[in-house]
Amino acid sequence: xxxxxxxxxxxxxxxxxxxxxxxxxxxxxxxxxxxxxxxxxxxxxxxxxxxxxxxxxxxxxxxxxxxxxxxxxxxxxxxxxxxxxxxxxxxxxxxxxxxxxxxxxxxxxxxxxxxxxxxxxxxxxxxxxxxxxxxxxxxxxxxxxxxxxxxxxxxxxxxxxxxxxxxxxxxxxxxxxxxxxxxxxxxxxxxxxxxxxxxxxxxxxxxxxxxxxxxxxxxxxxxxxxxxxxxxxxxxxxxxxxxxxxxxxxxx
Amino acid sequence: xxxxxxxxxxxxxxxxxxxxxxxxxxxxxxxxxxxxxxxxxxxxxxxxxxxxxxxxxxxxxxxxxxxxxxxxxxxxxxxxxxxxxxxxxxxxxxxxxxxxxxxxxxxxxxxxxxxxxxxxxxxxxxxxxxxxxxxxxxxxxxxxxxxxxxxxxxxxxxxxxxxxxxxxxxxxxxxxxxxxxxxxxxxxxxxxxxxxxxxxxxxx
Ligand SMILES: Nc1ncnc2c1ncn2[C@@H]1O[C@H](COP(=O)(O)OP(=O)(O)O)[C@@H](O)[C@H]1O
Ligand SMILES: [Mg+2]
Numbered sequence: 001x002x003x004x005x006x007x008x009x010x011x012x013x014x015x016x017x018x019x020x021x022x023x024x025x026x027x028x029x030x031x032x033x034x035x036x037x038x039x040x041x042x043x044x045x046x047x048x049x050x051x052x053x054x055x056x057x058x059x060x061x062x063x064x065x066x067x068x069x070x071x072x073x074x075x076x077x078x079x080x081x082x083x084x085x086x087x088x089x090x091x092x093x094x095x096x097x098x099x100x101x102x103x104x105x106x107x108x109x110x111x112x113x114x115x116x117x118x119x120x121x122x123x124x125x126x127x128x129x130x131x132x133x134x135x136x137x138x139x140x141x142x143x144x145x146x147x148x149x150x151x152x153x154x155x156x157x158x159x160x161x162x163x164x165x166x167x168x169x170x171x172x173x174x175x176x177x178x179x180x181x182x183x184x185x186x187x188x189x190x191x192x193x194x195x196x197x198x199x200x201x202x203x204x205x206x207x208x209x210x211x212x213x214x215x216x217x218x219x220x221x222x223x224x225x226x227x228x229x230x231x232x233x234x235x236x237x238x239x240x241x242x243x244x245x246x247x248x249x250x251x252x
Numbered sequence: 253x254x255x256x257x258x259x260x261x262x263x264x265x266x267x268x269x270x271x272x273x274x275x276x277x278x279x280x281x282x283x284x285x286x287x288x289x290x291x292x293x294x295x296x297x298x299x300x301x302x303x304x305x306x307x308x309x310x311x312x313x314x315x316x317x318x319x320x321x322x323x324x325x326x327x328x329x330x331x332x333x334x335x336x337x338x339x340x341x342x343x344x345x346x347x348x349x350x351x352x353x354x355x356x357x358x359x360x361x362x363x364x365x366x367x368x369x370x371x372x373x374x375x376x377x378x379x380x381x382x383x384x385x386x387x388x389x390x391x392x393x394x395x396x397x398x399x400x401x402x403x404x405x406x407x408x409x410x411x412x413x414x415x416x417x418x419x420x421x422x423x424x425x426x427x428x429x430x431x432x433x434x435x436x437x438x439x440x441x442x443x444x445x446x447x448x449x450x451x452x453x454x455x456x
Contacts, residue, residue, distance in 0.1 A: 209320050236322045238454035248322040250255060 004028045004069075005170055005200045006052060011066035013047060015059065020047050022224040024066070029217075034192060034201045036215035036232070038208055040252070043221040045204045049172050052202065053087035054080040085113060088163035089172040093179055094155035096147035102158060103143040106130065109162045125165060133161035134191045153184020157191065170200045178206040189214050208248045212236045220244050257319040260311065264332055267308045271301055271339040272383040278346035279376045279437070285360040291350035298347045301340040308336040327454055331447035335386065338440040338447075342379065345433040345440075352433070356426040363423030368430050371407055375434045375441075378404070382441040391452050394445040401442035408435035 006029040013021035021044050029035045037045050050056040051068065054075060068075045075083060096105050106126045107116075116122045130136040135157040142149070147158055156176055163171060173192070177185035192201050193214055205211040211218050212232060219229035220243065228241040239245045246252045278297045281290055312333050315321060321329050353360065360369075378400045385393035408431050415428045 208322060212320070212322065237326055239323050245323045249325050250257075 003031055005031050005071065006202075007067070007069040007072075009067040011051075011068065012064070013044075013051065013056070014063040015047070016061045020044050020224050021051075024048070024226045027219065027226055027229055029200065029202060031200050032196055032198075033216040034196050034203060034214055036203050036205045036211035036218040037221060038205050038211050038218060038247070039221035039227075040247070044224040045221050046174050048221065049089070049174050049202065049204055052170075052172060053084045053089055055084070055089065085166050086168055087170040087172060088166060088168035090156070090159050090163055090174070090176050092175040094152055094159055096150075096155050096158050096162070098148040099146050101144045102139050102147055102150070105147050105158055106162050106165050109165050113166055115166065129161040129165035130158075132164050132195070133157045134187065134194070135161055151181075151184060153180045153187055156180055156184070156188060160188075160191065164195075168199060170202065171195065172202050174204045175206045176203070177210065185210075208236070212248075220247055222247070257315065257321060257325060260315045260319065261325075261328065264308060264311050264315070267304055267311065268332060268335060268339070268386070271304050271308070271336060272386070274301055274304075275339045275342045275346075276376075276379055276383065278343040279372070279379060282346060282349055282360070282372060283376075285350065285353060287357075287359055288354060291347065291354050294343070294347035294350045298340070298343040301343045305336040305340040309333060324451065324454070327451045331451050334447050335444050338444050341440050342437050345437045349430050349433045352426055352429040356422045358423065358426050363426070364430070365423075365427055367407070367411060368427050368434075371404065371431060371434050374400070374404065374407075375437050378438055378441050382444050385448050386444060389448060389452055391449060394448040394452075397445040398442050401438045401445075404435055404438035408432065 006027075008024055008027040011021055011024040011027075012019070037048065039045050047056060051064070052070075052075075056062055057064070057080070064076075070078060070083065070087070097108070100108065103126055106129050107122055110116045110122060110125055116125060127136065130139065135154060138154060139145075139150070139158075147155060150158060156179075160171070160173075160176075177188050180188065189210065192203065195201060196216075203211075203215065205215070215232045217229065218232045218235050220227040220235075220241075222243055227247075228235065228239060228244045235244060236248055239248060243252075274297050278294055281294060281297075284290070312329050315329055319325070358364070378397060381393055381400075382397050384390070385397060411428065411431045415424050418424060420427075
């Protein structure tokens with residue numbers, strides 16, 4: 001029905017009276033794609049991401065103007081708790097509960113959201129989430145070990161499993177591989193590609209190369225502005241905007 | 253600060269410049285055609301360009317692997333690959349012209365007619381312009397080159413139909429072959445012009 005998960009127009013954000021996102025217009029996130037957001041640090045990527053599941057409003061002194069639609073519906077009219085269940089988020093630093101077991105890390109999310117009635121359901125749901133996060137085979141023999149025994153990349157996939165357990169329609173990821181070793185990062189990239197058949201992925205990427213590898217669409221943020229967005233193959237080969245050209249070519 | 257990729261591109265441009273000079277020289281040498289002698293020299297040039305094309309190809313692969321170029325850089329890397337091939341082909345066609353003359357046991361002034369002589373000059377100046385357009389990344393020149401190619405195409409076709417009705421013996425066959433090779437050289441100049449436009453404008 002709706003081809004776009006999010007539609008953003010005339011968006012402005014101020015934090016502590018500082019203008020952070022500046023008139024983001026006509027940005028549309030197509031369904032079942034990997035949509036990458038790139039840009040230098042401080043350009044407003046994380047702020048934008050946190051806006052999409054209304055985490056940003058939890059901060060003090062935030063002023064938001066403009067339009068964000070989620071499947072055609074004004075997100076500010078959707079109950080934030082329900083929105084966050086449909087739009088999961090994963091951060092840069094893997095943040096599992098280190099002392100909790102691998103199993104419980106996922107189970108906790110399900111229980112906290114009241115999604116599970118009995119033990120059998122719980123085991124099924126946790127297993128399914130770990131499988132979807134492409135982690136199950138690596139942890140199935142040590143589900144009761146604490147999350148701290150896992151490598152950084154595995155921890156990040158555990159966090160993704162935790163988010164997936166809630167069956168979100170969208171997954172927001174903020175530089176999810178920037179703290180992870182190359183092999184771990186590659187596994188996460190492969191995982192994201194395998195997930196996009198079922199969900200839409202919005203990924204803040206710390207390198208244009210990563211965005212080029214896995215994204216279908218890409219946007220460049222610069223100094224709080226949306227410079228250009230479009231299909232990745234076009235943006236990386238034939239950018240229209242000079243700033244995009246400079247950014248992807250490593251001239252700024 | 254100079255980007256690492258720019259250092260590699262400088263090397264690549266050196267190779268392309270050398271190839272351009274050699275390709276130009278190969279066409280030039282036809283004007284001073286000497287039986288057997290010229291063909292031999294042109295073969296050497298063409299072999300050299302084939303090696304340089306391989307060298308350019310290896311360097312471009314290395315650039316892709318090391319620097320993962322994007323935008324204009326990516327387009328230039330792709331175009332340089334094509335252009336190096338075009339330059340090699342141009343030198344190879346010059347050699348083919350010399351071979352055709354040798355095999356028909358002709359020399360340029362014996363029976364090469366004025367139309368063909370004229371076309372050699374045209375294609376030479378076309379290649380000159382092509383190289384200039386390449387060095388300057390000049391859009392207008394590139395468009396001009398594409399127009400020149402159409403003129404050469406037309407000249408070849410006219411010559412072809414003329415040759416069909418005119419029974420001129422081996423001279424006419426050699427002339428026609430040369431016209432044909434010149435037309436191919438002009439095509440490769442036009443391909444290079446397309447690549448130049450691709451690097452500049454980036455439209456598909
Ligand atoms: N709580 C805050 N208070 C004041 N400024 C903030 C706050 N959070 C972010 N900013 C500012 O917003 C801008 C964008 O930050 P951010 O969205 O984190 O950028 P990015 O993720 O692209 O690095 C930065 O200039 C940052 O200093
Ligand atoms: Mg950030």
